[in-house]
Amino acid sequence: MTLKRKVYLDDSEMPRQWYNLAADLPTPMLPPLGPDGKPIGPEMLAPVFPMNLIEQEVSQQRWIDIPEEILEMLSIWRSTPLVRAYGLEAALKTPARIYYKNESVSPAGSHKPNTAVAQAWYNKQFGIKKITTETGAGQWGSALAYACSLLGLECKVFMVRISFDQKPFRKLLMNTWGATCVASPSNETHAGRDILAKTPHTPGSLGIAISEAIEQAVSDATGQTRYSLGSVLNHVLLHQTIIGLEAKKQLLKFGEKKPDIVIACAGGGSNFAGIAFPFVYDKIHGADIRIIPVEPSSCPTLTRGPFMYDHGDTAKMTPLLPMHTLGHSFIPESIHAGGLRYHGIGPLVSAAYNDKLIDPISIDQLECFEAGLFFTRTEGIIPAPETNHAIAATIREAKRATEEGKEKVILFNFSGHGLMDLVGYDKYLTGKLVKHELPDKELFKYLKELEDYPKPMV
């Protein structure tokens, strides 16, 4: 064979530390605020998260050791392959060299297990027996169910009602790994019962599901239950940096000194941070790299949302986080990229944007599915609807390279496969998928609620 198509790392070459961007940001991070508007201390989060993860959440340490036992579990599927997209390049007739990091090879089919396994391990170390969480489209709930299965922890997932009904296979997947999955709002919590009493036929929302999961965690009288979040927070983004750290070593094995462009889709920000932050480090230290988070145009958090203090959930149970947001009451259109339907984006990603280290763009779902189908038929693997956003941006950049006649190196994160999201492709193929641009009127509607909140000083 003449083509070097993919590169793995040996177990001995695996990264042994996660990278914490907070240590290197030119502008220091702002703290989360409590209900009184004052910075919250770690102890205020103790009923929700185990203290070892809270320590990571507030850490300023640049490199954080990955415990040996977590490395052992990650090695079930890691390293993930870095793949040269020869088929895509040929079809685009581009001089760009396109590489993708294939995170879809994990047992749950996405990057999510990278942090699910780590969080489950830290919870178990802390003596926790049960973890609660919420899930929208189901990727995160599946990943946590998998991780808890590996570690012998109980797992309870509140799944947004509309997804629960539309995607019964996701629930079966969680059941197969031994987790319990209930539709949210449920009758199991005060929050759920209140909402069901008022609106018995509500489709639910991620905000409601978060409220239920947190309530069930903090109200366990034994103190042995905690809550887990699959994105947004610093420690979650930290665990994902293994993606970019691996990719760096793998690019060198392909003979590439550095990428010119790094691309990933962005919802809460953990997938983007995972591949991008190790390259943001290089950029801070002088490397010429354009780093592009890609949002859906129906939920343009970074590209159009202001930087404000806002709650992480609709029910306002979380502390105020400094982030680009569309307002915690904002309900994104029901696009198929359910993992990108979040009103805010992680504070670390927001800070990197404020420091002009990253260049976000937004793309409509029609262009994204067109790109995903093009990838499917040139590279052969079916991407998740979220991943299609990264592919659409990659195709734009590859075409630009053709126009400019430049041999650019493009790296993107193939965050997950679409084998459980084929309904979206069916709608695209049968002409039923529509564009969703967010009108200005909608953009500002929910930001009014934040007017009286403390303002971040940038």
Next chain:
Amino acid sequence: MTLKRKVYLDDSEMPRQWYNLAADLPTPMLPPLGPDGKPIGPEMLAPVFPMNLIEQEVSQQRWIDIPEEILEMLSIWRSTPLVRAYGLEAALKTPARIYYKNESVSPAGSHKPNTAVAQAWYNKQFGIKKITTETGAGQWGSALAYACSLLGLECKVFMVRISFDQKPFRKLLMNTWGATCVASPSNETHAGRDILAKTPHTPGSLGIAISEAIEQAVSDATGQTRYSLGSVLNHVLLHQTIIGLEAKKQLLKFGEKKPDIVIACAGGGSNFAGIAFPFVYDKIHGADIRIIPVEPSSCPTLTRGPFMYDHGDTAKMTPLLPMHTLGHSFIPESIHAGGLRYHGIGPLVSAAYNDKLIDPISIDQLECFEAGLFFTRTEGIIPAPETNHAIAATIREAKRATEEGKEKVILFNFSGHGLMDLVGYDKYLTGKLVKHELPDKELFKYLKELEDYPKPMV
């Protein structure tokens, strides 16, 4: 990390030839017979298959070169990892060392693309523009759709009506790769229309779907359409031997000189042959290896079916093949391992059994799903219902090793993932799955039809 969990091969270490067991069988293979009871010549198959594949079908050459372009395509996902199942070993407290070859990492999620890509390439070389096939559960149809997408060929899949209705996602998967998938019986063929006229509400069968696919291939007046089969035939089994050839090299990298036991599920026989035949070669040359094909107890072709001449399809359109069979009219129970519901088994596998080179067993689906769930919760990956048969046999052998106190090396083929077959797990978890042993009465019922057929002389 102290554990060496998985091993890949570099592209430079990939096998460059397929292994043809026909060259080494102690007893020579019997020929297929035509309608007149006489051996058929290659030219009689020419309307159905391209001549380059027919040449492989009848070849007695031991090693057959894999064309460079096929190697390039296979390298999209190959080598597949050979994985040490530490989690399963620990849970079983066995002294056995268990390895599995993970074929689920292919774009279509099973071993089927190994031959789909090869067959599509040979068809294209021969000037063919369109390939027709049938599919039951959908794994084969998906794999051929994928392969045709890579090579720019048209692909038409006749999918058994009951599966078409029960598994709409499989159809969407084929559509996403650009293939057309219709429910069989259809109105597009004489065979389909005849059956619909008599039984408009029939659930269909693999036999009917094969008839439709062959009819549509041979009746294309342009001569540019051929038919493709996903198992049973010699050339299909040949293409799968890359699995075992890779596994041999990978076992050496784990420091294992040879396996003591090789296990794979068996329906038409291509998955089993793929991992097993390279070790059958070693066994013929003196190695002490037990080689176990595992059938469902509801479709015990090798373990209970006699060796006879029989048709490969229900509609008797194919030549007579010398194989262990339950009779071409036999309809297996609707177990979830749809890929193992075939009345016969490949002539090469049948011949290896007659020469006492392999030791088939059959296992009921309840034990198989129990084993699959145990694997899911100890190793983390959800197996296809077919694969569960290999896992159930592996667990039996690992327990035997414990009883005997022996450090055996067990290798099994993880033929595919179960992400699109979760309904079976749901039924198992909710107690709705039942045992299916084939009663003797059923076993002999359909063999009567074969009484007047020519008898193979063994």
